[in-house]
Amino acid sequence: MARDKPTGLSGRMETIRHITRADLHRINGLLSRAFSQGRADDGYRFTEVPECRLEFLDMYLEDFPEGSYLLEVDGQIRAFGFAHLWGRVGWVGPVAVAPEVQGRGHGREIMNQCLASLREAGARTIGLETMPRSYRNLGFYGKLGFVPGELTVCLASEVFARPVPPQEELRAEAVYFSRLPKEERQSFLEKAREIADAACEGLDYRSLILHTSQYKYGDTAIFRLGERQALAIGHTEPYAVDEERHVLRVVACVFPPPVDRSFVDAVLTSLRDWARREFLGHLSLWVPTRQLEAFRHLLQAGFRVIHSDLRMTLEGYPLVTTPGAWLLDKWE
Structure with a gap:
């Protein structure tokens, strides 16, 4: 699946497509940057989130590749999200948006694609986990229809x-x-x-x-x-x-x-x-x-x-x- 559309008056091209193994190195860097910035914004003392081992991300992608998406603008990855499906239990994560382009709707577009894939695959449960103190995340996911539940400890x-x-x-x-x-x-x-x-x-x-x-x-x-x-x-x-x-x-x-x-x-x-x-x-x-x-x-x-x-x-x-x-x- 791929979808292209021009963005704004600049005519820059936005593409949403499935994640491939070739994308994982760039996704890894974005994940580290976005999560580190998120921890800084939420007031954590230690903010740096290291990159993942690529084989770990590869294993993640294999879980449900048809439900994992990225968004590119003129070839630069600006957002991504992984979906997972364990039988009829589906969940989303991690999801990240480049700090410099947050607030432009990229995260919502990615989430909508991930959620649509889980629904189409027959998921009866759809969930995610996020940091409890991140009011930005709680607001973002709440607007998408997610309901806060219990802690996972x-x-x-x-x-x-x-x-x-x-x-x-x-x-x-x-x-x-x-x-x-x-x-x-x-x-x-x-x-x-x-x-x-x-x-x-x-x-x-x-x-x-x-x-x-x-x-x-x-x-x-x-x-x-x-x-x-x-x-x-x-x-x-x-x-x-x-x-x-x-x-x-x-x-x-x-x-x-x-x-x-x-x-x-x-x-x-x-x-x-x-x-x-x-x-x-x-x-x-x-x-x-x-x-x-x-x-x-x-x-x-x-x-x-x-x-x-x-x-x-x-x-x-x-x-x-x-x-x-x-x-x-x-x-x-």
Whole structure:
């Protein structure tokens, strides 16, 4: 998809088209500039946002390329947005507009394209996450029809600072996607889809699982203990160019109902084992605060809050989860 039109009296040509891999280097620079300026405008003490690793952006683009757009004026990228689709759950981000051309409607044009693609693809949930203190972002997304919801809180725990659990401590049996022979991976993906769907009808992480493996960014595990099952997708590699390899980021973790706390603790022990094997000093999970029991349980388990974002959903496209399930993920 591409659309060209002249802009204003200058006759300069504006183009909206899909993002390609060849665009990612330029998009990376714009992302850093725009987000750094945004943090400065919002009064943060530390404002610099480093560029991402290109392979991370490449993985992002692979998630839903038909829903990711950029806007060029005379060949210069002025705005872009990535859309993502996990089954019937869609979300948008990151979105950025060059600081020198903000306020000209470029962000709205990009968002409209991303949202139209998600609707056409059948998304029943459409959302995003943004910085809670950014009144500019809240106003911008509010005008587009997004409704503020709960916080998504990043909870982290040091791995090596804790004593290594004895072997007799309860652990969940783990099956890792990357360790399976190719002929067994399809059944793993189907089981992962069933676990996610049990927590949120239509939620499907299969593309995320495949791209995490394809780009060697981490792995996915299905945990079992008796009749209980859970799913965790973990990223082990850094996102930013200047970031050291130090944390197992659990970008999605699903416990179908009913949730057994002893099983949760067994999964947490197994996740810490995973981090130790990768020589990673920290374990982090993202917890929407609507999952209040999960939030409290992780705090009691020694996790601490290190960051939060505001989750917003488009009016008419809410996130509906199964009562009693724990759905811990990040729209990032």
